[in-house]
Amino acid sequence: MSKLARTPKPPYYAVIFTSLRTSGDNGYVELADEMLELAKLQPGFLGIESARDGDGIGITVSYWDSEESIRAWKENGRHRVAQKLGREKWYERFATRVCKVERAYGFTSAPSEETGE
Numbered sequence: 001m002s003k004l005a006r007t008p009k010p011p012y013y014a015v016i017f018t019s020l021r022t023s024g025d026n027g028y029v030e031l032a033d034e035m036l037e038l039a040k041l042q043p044g045f046l047g048i049e050s051a052r053d054g055d056g057i058g059i060t061v062s063y064w065d066s067e068e069s070i071r072a073w074k075e076n077g078r079h080r081v082a083q084k085l086g087r088e089k090w091y092e093r094f095a096t097r098v099c100k101v102e103r104a105y106g107f108t109s110a111p112s113e114e115t116g117e
Contacts, residue, residue: 003049004106005048005049005061005063007046007047007101008065010101010102011100011102012046012063012065013063013064013065013066013067013070013098013099013100014061014063014099015061015062015070015096016059017058017059017062017094018094018095018096018097019058019059019060019091019093019095020056020058020093021052021056021057021058021091021092022056022089022090022092026089026090027085028089031085034078034082035078036048038078038079039062039073039079042069042072043069044066044073045063046063047063048061048062048063
């Protein structure tokens with residue numbers, strides 16, 4: 001995922017999921033892609049940014065309009081299946097943090113296709 005999420009003027013919420021992967025794919029990529037597409041359909045979803053290094057440490061930040069939207073996503077049936085598989089097969093460890101974004105700013109050096117500016 002190479003683009004930065006376009007988020008509205010604060011306040012909104014960020015869910016930061018930091019993880020250490022187990023070795024091997026074990027179906028991870030396929031279900032991760034499915035979860036991304038499913039999250040995009042959820043009411044309140046604003047965007048997502050994700051990165052993983054060569055050692056298996058990853059950070060995914062999803063943005064939401066409310067805590068209610070975050071709770072609804074956490075309880076989504078298919079997402080619950082992915083959470084279970086994550087504990088059983090894909091992660092050695094992970095941490096989830098939910099934050100309220102109260103201030104946001106950025107910089108773009110030149111017009112680009114990504115920002116449309």
